[in-house]
Amino acid sequence: MRHRENFWKNIDWFLVLLYLGLVVYGWLSIYSASETGDKSSIFDFSQRYGKQLVWIGLALFLAFVILIIDAKFFSSFAYVFYFLVMLSLLAVLLFGKTVAGSRSWFQIGSFALQPSEFAKFATALALAKYLSRLQTDMRQLKTRVMAAAIIFFPAFLILMQNDTGSALVYFSFILVLYREGLPGWIPALGLILGALFIITIKFGELYVAAGLAGFVVLLFLLFRVFRRNWKVLAAGLILSLAFVSMVDYAFQHVLEPHQRIRIQIMLGMKEDPHGAGYNVNQAKIAIGSGGLTGKGFLKGMLTHNHFVPEQSTDFIFCTVGEERGFLGSLFLIALFLAMLIRIILRAEHQRSAFSRIYGYGVASILFFHFTVNLAMTIGLFPVVGIPLPFFSYGGSSLWSFTILLFIFIKQDANRMNVLY
Template sequence: MRQEVQINRVDWVTILIYFLLVIIGWFNIYAAVYDGQNAKSIFDISINSGIQLVWIGTAVVIITLIMVADHRLFENLAIPIYLVFIVLLILTPFFGKEVNGQVLSIGVGSFRIQAGEFAKFATALALAKFMERPTFDLTKLNYQLQAFGVLLLPVILILLQPDTGTAMVYFSMLIMFYREGFPAKYYVLGLGMIAVVLLSLGIENNLYLAGGISLVCLFLILLGKRTWKKTIVFSIIGLALIAFTYSIDFVVGKLPPHQQNRIMVLFNPNLDPLGVGWNVTQSKIAIGSGGLLGKGYLQGTQTKFDFVPEQHTDFIFCTLGEEFGWVGSFVVIVLFMALLIRIVMMAERQKNRFSRIYGYCVLSILMFHFMINIAMTIGLFPVVGIPLPFFSYGGSSLWSFTTLLFIFIKMDASRASQLGRMN
């Protein structure tokens, strides 16, 4: 299928923000690998910035192909695309390349892709296809099970690699679920469980935590009329909390040692500062040393002396903070916020449910990456290997985010020819 691009309906503001982030990210990738004594050109393909430029060029090709395609192609092929990446995720542990104990990429020869990254947009398309039906109602259990089945299948396969960070991203699409009518009470329950998990990890004796929360529940119950039914409910809640808090220790104890250490560093930054806490400590030093205006482009000392590992990928934001300071960091954060706001505006003006659902999936994924990556670099979230969209080094990352965003830009540009199936 082929369709002419409707130039007058293309959201050029969103495209401009995209290219600004990509170019700023490219310059920061060069800064992250810059060696003052033996510096190479930013275009040299023997270093990361040169390789990233090649990937940027191929991303432009991907954009062109998406924009000249018929917008109905993505809806018609949503399920086949999803199934292709499910198969790739199944094959990855058996035929993929192992790096640092994880089997994340699959391919032939030097051409390899991370199926987990591309499966994000495939899952977004599949969810949009499943949920576009006028009868689909997320307040009903059978439809909830269908939606969670589509969402959880790639999550389970990615956890087998194992890649906890990428698997977590998929749960960000619960934001879209909320927009489409998933009951708010489940979010309150989920947030409460997350709070209990965090508290249980930060408090040495979980019995104190369970007892404290039980007392709060008792107080709330006693505010109303005291009945034997409420007493039984309170007792069940208390016992459940005690069991839940101790089960958390069991689950965390089953995680790989490096993931356990990353979680504990979140609550105790001084835990092994020369070991498991090194990355976060050095990242915060780099960002803090930048001050208001930064040290200047290519003048970052943390970068030149390789104090921050993975500074061109997961910790690219600390390069920005060190060399461009608070002002530079603020500008990039504003660009990301502007992009997210544009996506919300675009999603709400769609004329069919498929495009709107997909748009909110795009919003959810990009917002999760943006927030968690920056939170990692400043020590507010455990290090889980989440790249900064359009900014971090990596072909699979850039291509998957580009595909994710521009499919939606194409849908938005073609909204005049969409059938009205809004609910």
């Protein structure tokens, strides 16, 4: 009995409160984005806000169940969860329903479930289980390869479903690997290659190649260390030029047409305000019209006239920007930042490596979703269909993020029972 009392006392109620604040704030935004002005009840379950209310209730039930389960259950069955979710990702390729071009949904009557959402917490569990083994060492090639396989196998299956946005989320796990000892040059190299890809699309191969050559010459002339290691410098230049020469082919033949045009619109290379750029253009107008304090709850003209497509799902931030303005948007960002900082701080206080690694997995996934969703809404990232955690409309998304977070809350509450 005493153990149970201590357990409830050890729960990070501040993190729970942040979760509830985001869920309620999100539901009010969904209600505002979906309300039709016909004075219908907030419990109208034929409307999106009514359905979301049911999903919130079920999410809270899931959270309670997770908190009363033995904390060791999640580490013991981490690989089982991973295996089952991978089977579901394979099954959806064969038996799934295609929605918005992605074959990623199981349809059972009027109920739809998206397995790719649940793959996130399963991957975080499996990665934490593997990396927490005593014999793993991120300096070893075997460990890096196995960790990469755990991360990118579900990403590959999701990419096969034509759901690029969900597949991109798995790159966020690089932050977990970095925390656990992955050399810094590996994520740095990834960022450099990503930047080179974007710059080459924007300015062309010739200008980028000339810029790289000039930069290397300056390094050679100005710094003695580069003159001593001129072979390494030359090899870096040759590999960079080889990468740049492949960018155009990858852009034209690997990416889908709608992905190419979204990137071009983001870079200002094309304008299509009534086509591919319509969502982002309308989103900017909606957010900008909110001013400092917003137009008020249920008073957003663009929100209630549905000028922004997908405003209760991927573009839910527009409702916040229009109706609650800059201050309301800042409050939402503050809630997310507080949650991310809290998770990282609690992760560093864990006695078990499994809990620490899983905590960083939770923070990485939430950070990626939060950053990319807001960035694509204001035109700083291509539109890729990334929901805002705990906020966007959708049962699969809400449940998966709830499971993801509350498994960590459970691990954190149990940390005093873990021996060093």
